[in-house]
Every structure is written in structure tokens, then in C-alpha cells.
Amino acid sequence: MKNLLILLLFCTLPLMACQSKKEEPATTAPKSTAGDSALKAPETLAEAVSKDAPMASIEEQSPPTPPLFENFQGEPQLSLFPRAGTYRPADDDSEGLQFWRTYIEHLLRTSGPLKAAEESDNVKFGFRAIKGIDSVGIFSPIAVKPVTRYRVSALLSCDLVEGASAGIGVLEFDKFQWIGEQFSESMVKDYQRGSQPGITLRGKVENQPQSFDFTTGTETGMIHLVFFREGPQDRNPVLIDDIRIEELPAN
DSSP, rough: OOOOBBBOOOSSSOOOEOOEEOOOOSSSSOOOTTTTOOOOOOOHHHHHTTTSSHHHHHTTSSSOOOSEEEOSSSSSBOOEEESSSSSSSOOOOOOHHHHHHHHHHHHHHHHEEESSSTTTOEEEEEEOBBBBBBBEEEEEEEEOOTTEEEEEEEEEEOOOOTTTTEEEEEESSSSSSOOEEEEBBHHHHHHHEEEEEEEEEEEEEEEEEEEEEEEEOOOOEEEHHHHEESSSSSSSSEEEEEEEEEEEEOO
């Protein structure tokens, strides 16, 4: 199986290679190293822009725009970033940031591509709950058009304890920004323009197709496509595959 690449930062920055990891039993903690992780710890924009990739060249790149399809088999189509809690703590909240970064680092270690079965080459993306926090997930920033209908679809699998849920949601923002990090509460107040509930699953779901349609608001120029897992902890991964987002004809 060839190495899989998940695009993590910006179009002009290097990709981080990651080996396909075999899915492990739910009772066994996943074995991975920083080099194997399919996600990369988020960087500030200043840290992400290297000496030979100036800000101007970053902002000139075309953002990811529907139609997009990601099956984790070839060249990556979606950027994936970790989420922990509702917001990233503010820069001046040193204690909150310390806890948040601990959760993010744990999510990085336990998330990534997984082989669906020993006899199969099919690869899915998996993440799981983290002790001490009741909401984790991944998100992908995507440029969209205002007042436009879109359809999101994906294959999802989960085996959740009572009181837990998983699914897909959409956060709407006013414009696309090259920020590969969860937004703080102040950034959400400045830039977020709405949200869409999407899909919520409970209990056991096995490789089930899920889809929903939504219409962007009049001020929406970017969405965060969010895959989430909330509620009491268990060790069973939420598995995602065949992610698709496409524009629909106007009614």
C-alpha cells in the first residue's frame, strides 16, 4: 500500500507522509508516533509561513472548492485539522491553552488512516474520544458561495456508548481564510455567520451512507466541514470514508 498523504496546512507548504495504519480492536490503544500521524499539530499563521513561502504566495493560492471527494486512497483532496471542545482558548489564556494543546496532541496520536480489514486495501479515517473532554473531532475548511445549495455525503461507522453521539456538521464563516487551526471564541464572534446541524448518529452504525443538504447564508464564503464525536468516552473509533461535497442546482 502506498503511503497516504493528508494535506495539513496550506497548498504551498510541504505535505506530511503517513503510513496506512491497520485498524486495531477497540480495546487496544492505537500505536502511532508523531511521524505516523495523519494530522499535524496546528500552527499559527506566522509559524506556518516559512522563509521560502511568504504570506503573499500563500494567500494567492486557490482554496479547496466543491466538488470535492476524499476516499483516503490517492492524492488528498481535503485538509484535515483537529478540534477539541467548542473553541480554541484565547491566546492570553495560558492555562486553558495548555489543556487544549494536550487534548490536541492526544487526538493527533490517536487519529489517522486505518485499513478497514486485513484482507482489504480500503482505507478509512478514524478518530476516537479522549478522556477528560466530551467533544472532539476533525474539520476541513472549504470555500463556498453565498446563498448556494450543497450536498454533503460520507460513509460512517461507529459503536457508541449510551449518551454519546457522532456525526457531521457545518460551520459558516464570512470569507475563506488560510487558518489551519480551530477558531477561538473571539474569532467565531468576528467571522462565523451560521451553522448547519447535518447528521447525528447514536449507538452502533456499520459503514452506513449518510447525506444532508444545506443552503449557505447571504454572507457565507467559507465553511468548516466538521466530523464530531461527543459525550461519554469509549475506545471505539468513529470511521469516515468517501467524503463528498458538491454544489446542487438552484431550486
